[in-house]
Amino acid sequence: MRRELVGAVIGMTGLVLAGCGDDGGGGAVVEETTAAAESGVGSRAVLNDAEGTEVGTVRFAEVSAGTEVVAEVQGLEPGFYGLHVHTTGLCEPDSSAPGEPGTTGAFLSAGGHLGGEDAEHPEHAGDLPALLVTEDGLGFLTTVTDRFSVQDLVADDDGSAVMIHSDPDNYANVPERYAADGPDEDTLGTGDAGSRLACGVVE
Structure with a gap:
């Protein structure tokens, strides 16, 4: 039976197949392109850890379906990490949270999740899918x-x-068999994503 492969292109993101290209092993070469990678219009955040080491970038570009987010990181331990947009463009390694001068820590100056005042995690505007590191x-x-x-x-x-957290984001998905009263305040605030590992101001 003949099968046809149907490709769906969402917004301006797509896969470009290099016609008649060869990877040295006789196969076709596939190059991934995105609107944020190619467009000159948009914003970017350079991510640095608390020691000031650059660990990656996150780029934003407007597409027909909304805002395309492209994150690229390197030098992190394998696993899943929470990825969020925070309310304040201030990434100070040792700082106080806005309105909480008695609490200090890495990148607390960036405030909470974007759009979090009237919403709980994962319904904040700044809540994004988890980042998987190989x-x-x-x-x-x-x-x-x-x-x-x-x-x-x-x-x-x-x-x-933009913030990378040290732990996976559970999206406040805590089944009743584990917590009869539902997720606690920390889970509803950040998805138990742990400490703030790397931060970048959106410019």
Whole structure:
């Protein structure tokens, strides 16, 4: 039976097949391209850890379905990491949370999740899919969200930031068999994603 392969292109993200190309082993070469990677319009955040080491970038571009987010990281331990957009464009390694001068820690200056005042995790505007890092320490994520625009990230007075957390994000998915009263405050706030590992101001 003949099977046809149907490709769906969402927004401006697509796969480009190099015609008659060869990878040295006789196979075709596939190159991944995205709107955020190619467009000159958009925003970018450079991610640094608390020691000031650059660990990656996150780029934002407007597409027909919303905002395309492209994250690329390197040098991290393998596994899943929480990835969020935070309310304040200030990534200070040792800092206080806005409105909480008595609490200090890495990148607390970036505030909470974007759009979190009237919502609980994972319904914050800044809640994004988990970032998977391979055994080689590399991670690549492309997603599209309609919860914020590029303008939302840069238009307010204090800007915004992208945060990588040290642990996986459970999206406040805690079954009743584990917690009869449902997720606690920490889970509803961050999805138990742990400490703030790397931060980048959206510019």
